[in-house]
Amino acid sequence: MLAPTPTASARGARTQGAICIKDVVKVYDPDRAAIMAVDHCTLDIAAGEICMIVGPSGCGKTTLLNAIAGFHSITSGEIYLDGELLCGPDKPMANPGPDRIVVFQNGALFPWKTNLENVAFGVVMQGKMRKKEAYEKARAMMADAGLSGTEHNYPGEVSSGLRRRVEIVRALMNDPKVLLFDEPYRALDSLTKSVMHEALLEIYYKNNVTIFFITHDLEEAIFLGHRLVIMTSRPCRPKQILDVDIPHPRDYSVLTTPRFRELMDQTIEAVHEEARKSFEAGEREG
Amino acid sequence: MFREHAASMQSRPSSEAEQLIVRLLKRTMPFQVISEGMLQSVAAVSRPFSYRAGEVIYRAGDKADDVYVVVSGAVDHLLSDTPTTVERNRVMHSGDVFGWAAVLGQDKRVRLATATCVETAEVIRINGAALIERLNDDPATAKVVMSRFATMITREFGAPAAAAQIVAPNRTVSDAPAAVPRPRGHATGLALTLYRISRWLRSPKPFLMLLGFALFLGFWYLSVQVWKLPRFREMPGLTTVFHEWFSKNPTYGLSFYTPEYYQDIWVSVRRVGIAFFLATALGVPLGLFLGWSRTFREYVFPVFEMLRPIPVLAWVPLAILMFSGSETPVIFLTFLASFFATALNTMLGVESIDESYTRAADCLGASKMQVFRHVIVPGAMPYIFTGLQISVGVAWFSLVAAEMVSGQFGLGYVINTSYTMVRYPTIGIGMITLGAVGYVTSALVRIVGDSMMQWRVRELALGGR
Numbered sequence: 001m002l003a004p005t006p007t008a009s010a011r012g013a014r015t016q017g018a019i020c021i022k023d024v025v026k027v028y029d030p031d032r033a034a035i036m037a038v039d040h041c042t043l044d045i046a047a048g049e050i051c052m053i054v055g056p057s058g059c060g061k062t063t064l065l066n067a068i069a070g071f072h073s074i075t076s077g078e079i080y081l082d083g084e085l086l087c088g089p090d091k092p093m094a095n096p097g098p099d100r101i102v103v104f105q106n107g108a109l110f111p112w113k114t115n116l117e118n119v120a121f122g123v124v125m126q127g128k129m130r131k132k133e134a135y136e137k138a139r140a141m142m143a144d145a146g147l148s149g150t151e152h153n154y155p156g157e158v159s160s161g162l163r164r165r166v167e168i169v170r171a172l173m174n175d176p177k178v179l180l181f182d183e184p185y186r187a188l189d190s191l192t193k194s195v196m197h198e199a200l201l202e203i204y205y206k207n208n209v210t211i212f213f214i215t216h217d218l219e220e221a222i223f224l225g226h227r228l229v230i231m232t233s234r235p236c237r238p239k240q241i242l243d244v245d246i247p248h249p250r251d252y253s254v255l256t257t258p259r260f261r262e263l264m265d266q267t268i269e270a271v272h273e274e275a276r277k278s279f280e281a282g283e284r285e286g
Numbered sequence: 287m288f289r290e291h292a293a294s295m296q297s298r299p300s301s302e303a304e305q306l307i308v309r310l311l312k313r314t315m316p317f318q319v320i321s322e323g324m325l326q327s328v329a330a331v332s333r334p335f336s337y338r339a340g341e342v343i344y345r346a347g348d349k350a351d352d353v354y355v356v357v358s359g360a361v362d363h364l365l366s367d368t369p370t371t372v373e374r375n376r377v378m379h380s381g382d383v384f385g386w387a388a389v390l391g392q393d394k395r396v397r398l399a400t401a402t403c404v405e406t407a408e409v410i411r412i413n414g415a416a417l418i419e420r421l422n423d424d425p426a427t428a429k430v431v432m433s434r435f436a437t438m439i440t441r442e443f444g445a446p447a448a449a450a451q452i453v454a455p456n457r458t459v460s461d462a463p464a465a466v467p468r469p470r471g472h473a474t475g476l477a478l479t480l481y482r483i484s485r486w487l488r489s490p491k492p493f494l495m496l497l498g499f500a501l502f503l504g505f506w507y508l509s510v511q512v513w514k515l516p517r518f519r520e521m522p523g524l525t526t527v528f529h530e531w532f533s534k535n536p537t538y539g540l541s542f543y544t545p546e547y548y549q550d551i552w553v554s555v556r557r558v559g560i561a562f563f564l565a566t567a568l569g570v571p572l573g574l575f576l577g578w579s580r581t582f583r584e585y586v587f588p589v590f591e592m593l594r595p596i597p598v599l600a601w602v603p604l605a606i607l608m609f610s611g612s613e614t615p616v617i618f619l620t621f622l623a624s625f626f627a628t629a630l631n632t633m634l635g636v637e638s639i640d641e642s643y644t645r646a647a648d649c650l651g652a653s654k655m656q657v658f659r660h661v662i663v664p665g666a667m668p669y670i671f672t673g674l675q676i677s678v679g680v681a682w683f684s685l686v687a688a689e690m691v692s693g694q695f696g697l698g699y700v701i702n703t704s705y706t707m708v709r710y711p712t713i714g715i716g717m718i719t720l721g722a723v724g725y726v727t728s729a730l731v732r733i734v735g736d737s738m739m740q741w742r743v744r745e746l747a748l749g750g751r
Contacts, residue, residue, distance in 0.1 A: 069645070069649065071645055098649065098651040101650065102646065102649050105642075106640075108643055110646075112664040113664075113741075114741075121660070122652075125647075125651055126650075126651040154740075156744065156748065170650070171649075174651070190429055191435070194432070194436045252433045252436075255430055
């Protein structure tokens with residue numbers, strides 16, 4: 001529906017981190033009432049792409065993310081990461097691992113560890129680095145992300161915006177192929193959100209990881225993404241894929257461009273229908 | 287603040303002046319994108335001011351009400367000492383906007399910089415609250431303007447993180463202005479405790495506490511010895527008890543000056559200490575495994591739940607049959623109640639851990655044992671210490687029961703024998719001592735807990751608790 005975009009060539013600057021979701025079905029079966037959360041979902045995400053998943057509340061987006069991360073099994077279908085099978089018919093549940101790191105909706109920094117200990121956690125646990133070495137690298141990465149001075153604070157002592165940044169740095173310490181975001185900025189106010197968006201892009205330009213990003217916020221989706229995948233209401237399946245042909249690097253001035261407004265209108269139209277369907281189906285907020 | 291009154295204030299702008307303001311706003315970073323109508327609406331809440339060279343417009347730490355736009359002249363903008371800023375000092379000219387603290391959340395409207403007029407300057411001031419209200423008429427525009435403000439803040443601070451720190455919603459430190467950097471070192475547990483004590487002493491709380499005690503003792507004295515109320519008449523009176531307690535030659539053989547008093551305290555403390563230690567050493571691991579391993583729990587929990595409600599006194603015969611002597615059964619009984627409280631709370635603690643913590647640890651490549659050590663144990667810690675507080679209280683409770691039934695020496699034994707031997711004032715001494723010693727042990731558990739969970743203490747302190 002849209003011509004191939006110039007941003008498409010910017011993608012794939014990295015050769016690792018391509019996700020291939022093939023015909024995935026997830027059926028929950030509590031009390032023998034089979035509920036289909038994901039329905040024959042097929043989606044290819046290129047290495048280094050920012051793929052925004054947009055859809056009504058409770059449509060099953062998170063189920064898909066959990067399947068990629070290895071928190072949930074799938075009923076049928078396959079998911080590949082760089083051609084390697086994560087989960088499929090013989091292995092319904094992927095193993096969670098540091099190549100696919102989730103940034104959680106409510107944040108999951110360990111409150112009992114300082115920010116520095118949190119950032120160093122992964123590599124120390126995997127035995128990749130000695131503690132001292134890991135702390136050095138963590139300190140450097142935090143400084144790079146503008147987090148100097150908060151190393152010895154506990155997460156509970158800093159603002160939620162800052163916590164999200166620490167959490168992203170914690171993920172990047174492990175040099176992941178894919179970052180999986182589960183509505184990480186949902187609880188933030190719009191002012192903080194806008195700062196966080198620019199910060200995320202800044203991090204992305206430096207690291208160029210593949211980003212799988214679930215959101216409700218259409219402005220966020222268009223501002224950050226290379227592509228928007230609009231999901232149908234439960235069961236969840238891509239309804240429409242929208243290329244965002246605004247060249248990266250982007251900053252907040254794109255919000256006022258006519259092209260942005262146009263894309264916004266297109267998205268609203270596509271999402272609205274699904275939102276209404278899901279509202280009528282009485283899906284709970286979640 | 288106070289200087290503002292010194293500045294010459296002009297009358298409300300006419301519509302012609304409003305047009306001038308609209309034209310000025312169009313040149314500013316945050317407002318250049320908004321519609322003519324909205325600009326007029328903003329202009330209507332703007333007021334022109336002028337300042338003489340050298341005049342201070344506001345200082346860091348002042349309350350922030352207005353956003354400023356420079357019309358003409360120059361204003362020096364000096365950020366207070368924040369390590370994350372790129373340039374602390376900036377001179378503002380026509381079309382520059384400063385004083386953005388006024389558009390932040392209610393509790394963050396505090397100046398972070400000092401603005402001084404360098405050469406005679408004309409500015410317009412826009413009330414932050416009024417501005418937000420006007421902008422809210424058109425949420426789409428509001429969003430863009432706020433984003434632009436955010437970008438401006440970001441630039442000023444160089445690092446977006448610093449701006450995020452300022453604008454983030456849940457910084458609730460009311461007595462510390464936002465973005466003032468925290469001291470880098472740790473406040474050690476001891477320093478923090480001392481600080482808390484000194485703060486407590488300066489608050490009205492100690493007086494209220496004393497008043498509470500005075501009322502309680504007063505009621506005791508009056509009801510027993512003065513009014514001689516029906517049910518209180520037979521009780522040992524306040525003065526009788528205290529007289530006996532402080533007597534060098536006590537009538538019934540127990541006071542501050544007799545070694546038996548200390549022996550009884552020591553025996554009880556020792557029993558509680560051993561029982562509490564055993565209960566913790568066994569109860570915490572049991573609770574952790576109950577919460578952590580589903581299979582283990584299927585086996586053990588039903589039995590645990592069946593044994594738990596059996597009162598300590600029901601265990602007395604078995605305890606005496608199982609253990610010889612008089613000491614071990616008492617310790618066993620004391621241990622029992624403590625153990626159940628600790629194990630149950632620890633298990634609840636493990637259950638309370640948010641799933642995303644264990645998932646995050648899985649993502650980061652931690653093994654099952656590492657998850658246990660780094661997530662389950664510290665995550666359950668707050669509940670474990672709540673459990674230990676309860677457990678130490680329960681330990682005293684069951685100790686006294688056990689000492690009354692079987693035992694020699696100890697405060698429970700003293701209270702019980704004093705009754706049978708009609709030494710009523712000694713009952714009072716035993717009870718008050720028991721209360722005081724119990725209070726101290728419970729406080730010790732709390733102090734140990736706080737020092738082991740600095741993260742929690744600091745988090746709660748930020749919440750103003």
